[in-house]
Each structure stands twice: as structure tokens, then as C-alpha cells.
Amino acid sequence: MSAFTFSHIHTRMPSTMPTPRRDLLLDTAEQLFYRGGFHATGIDLIQAESGVAKTTLYKHFPSKDALILAVLERSSLRVRQALEAQAQALAGTGVERILALFRDLRGMCEESDFNGCLFNNAAAEFMYSNPPIRALAAEHMQWMLEFLERLLAEEGFETEAALALLPMYEGLLTLGRVQDSHTAIKHCLGAITALLNR
């Protein structure tokens, strides 16, 4: 039936619904922005690397700023889902469950294109020049804080400890760029244990 062909549905899809090309653009842009920075990464590179025509890129995202925002929004969503899933799967109880979360930072720091926390990098580049991007970074950090608070509450700790855990978490991501992450993580685990068992 023509009323139910894919094409028909496709043309009636709202613009917010993901299309393969839109996702491909977001994937490519996220990877390039993360590795090379936002200002240093040009639209032409994203276009060439993704293989999608420039016209199509600007049909999905009216400007580079809009693309950056879309990348950050989707990345934030993905991080949230990943952390929720990770928290569900975390082995152990009590302190061990929180420690496991920090232990997993090591793998992230050792990935080949690791470059710290995307949201802090964005905040650094757009702190005073692009309020929406800065706000998005702030919202992401706020969510991280609340996530840690929930995790702490589940294990019977005072939720305020999240205010010490989050700087450690972000600090490890930041330092992981230029310092050995393994020993730093190890000693942070000790600090967390001391804090929560006090």
C-alpha cells in the first residue's frame, strides 16, 4: 500500500527524527571535535570525513554552532545512558560499587583518541563566547552530580559526598591526558574509601 511505503513515512518524518545521514554526521563531528577541538575542526573536514555532501550537512544543521550543540546534546544523552547502564551492571555493594565506577576511568584514559571530558573541553572553548554551549556543559555536570548522589544514596552514604567525588572524577579525566592515569586512579580509590568509611 502506498500509504505505508517507507518513502511516504520518510517524507512525513519530523525533522527531529534521526536519519542515517544525520547520525553519520553527528558521529563524525563528535569524533573530530573531541580529538581536535571545536574551533580547530572545520566544517570541510567533517564533510570530507563523513562523505556526506556539504549541502546535506547544512540541511540538517543550519550552522556550525547548531552542529556543535547537537553533538553535545546527543553525547550527553549517550553518556547518561551509558552511566545508568554501567551503574546497573556494577558489581559489588557499598563502597565497592562506587570504586568500580572510578576504576573504569582507566580504560577511557587509555583509548587511542582520548582527550579528556568533551563537555569541559567545550566549556573551555566557549565559556564566554557561546552561552548555550556553556549552559549545556553546566547541565551535563549537574546531571553527573545528581547521578553520583543517587548512587551514593542507594548504598546508604550521605549524598553530599558527591561534591567530592565529582571533582575527582573530572580531575582524573582531565589529568589522564598528560599524566599516568593508573596510579592517580589507584590513590583516588583510596581517598574515596577513606571518605566514605569515615
Place this chain on the structure above:
Amino acid sequence: MSAFTFSHIHTRMPSTMPTPRRDLLLDTAEQLFYRGGFHATGIDLIQAESGVAKTTLYKHFPSKDALILAVLERSSLRVRQALEAQAQALAGTGVERILALFRDLRGMCEESDFNGCLFNNAAAEFMYSNPPIRALAAEHMQWMLEFLERLLAEEGFETEAALALLPMYEGLLTLGRVQDSHTAIKHCLGAITALLNR
């Protein structure tokens, strides 16, 4: 005597010796790079803001990269001197001396043009595109680590605790951009106390 006129000395000054204009350029560039980022801040803006002619700028620094490196080198030196002086003047003994260092982060986070840690910002923008800048950021972090180790040793703590303090310190600087720094610092002080008194 002409042999000792200022001009004569000036012309024989090695290029590494600071001149008023060179310092003015470094001051302006540091402020603008810190606030607006490295790639986003153009040479023309530094030139206009400093009032020094572009010709003179390129006489002192052969390229933008060289200017960035010079800014980071001088800033690192200044931070080191400031922290050494601060450590000398720190009130209290034992844990209190370390806590005082972290307490001072609050003032930094509340400054009008605060934008985190200059060296982490530089590392984020140049991680894979400019090894010398990345290396300079790494060296600065290494010095910070050794500085904290010295401070801990002076107060009779195990120096390895610095590996937990440094992520916290840098994490607070990073989060200070988008989160209230006061409460985060307060809870980090508690974590440090728990760690060192364990």
C-alpha cells in the same frame, strides 16, 4: 660615555631578555588566550588590544605558536613562583596547611574572567595537533604533582597522597567554570582530611 648608553646596551641585549613591549604582548596574549581560547583568539585582536604594532609582535614571536608557547612558559613559571610563595606563607601546620591551599581555590574560581586551568585548556586544544604545547602542559602538571609531594613530605604525610590531591585540585578548577565552587571545595576539604588522617 657612549659605550654605556642605554641604547647601546639595548641593541646588544640577547633576544631572550625581556623588554617592556615583549612583556606587554605576553600579558595581553595570556589574558585573551585564557578567556577566549587559543584557536578562537586571533593575532589581530592581541595586536589591537595590546596597542603594539603587528610588526613588533612578529619581531618578538616568529609565529602564533611561538607566542602561545612563550605565554605558557611564562605562565607556568609565574604559577610555580606564586605557589611556592603561597606555601611559604600558608598558615597552620599538618593537614591545615594543605587545606589552606585548596581553600584558596575559591577566590580563583570567582574571578571575573575565570576559565579553569590554562594548561588543561591548552592541552585540550592541542592534544594531538601540537606536541610541544602538550608537552609543556604535561610538564606543568608534573611540577604540580611534585609540589604537592613536597608539601606533604614537609608535614609528615606520605607523598603518594599527592596523586589523589592533584586530580581534586584540577577537578575543582575545571568544575569551577560551571558549578558552584564553594560547596565542592568544602567537601573536598573533608575528603582530604579523611584521607590524610586515615
Place this chain on the structure above:
DNA sequence: CAATAAAAAAACAGATCTGTACACCCCTTA
């Protein structure tokens, strides 16, 4: 005052960046 050297001012060259315009192609649908 004349000579010289440095700095300022401004124009410019070449590259690059964002964003647009246009012609072409492919594929579906009528």
C-alpha cells in the same frame, strides 16, 4: 640639524573558513 634606527600604520598576499548557489544524478512514484 642631519643621520640612523626602531616602531607604528596600513595595505596586502595567500590560505582557510563558513555558508550558499547551481547543475547534475539517482530513485521513487504517478
Place this chain on the structure above:
DNA sequence: TAAGGGGTGTACAGATCTGTTTTTTTATTG
């Protein structure tokens, strides 16, 4: 087969950026 919509590829416009060149001004020295 004809029409039309979405994607491609390319060329281009305009702005901006780094770095250079050229000219003018300024200040110092003999």
C-alpha cells in the same frame, strides 16, 4: 515515461586569519 525530491559535487562569495611588505612617523645620536 515524466515529474519531483533528496543527495552529490563543485564552484564560489565573503569574511577572517596568519604573516609580510611598504611607507611613515618618531626618537635618539653625533
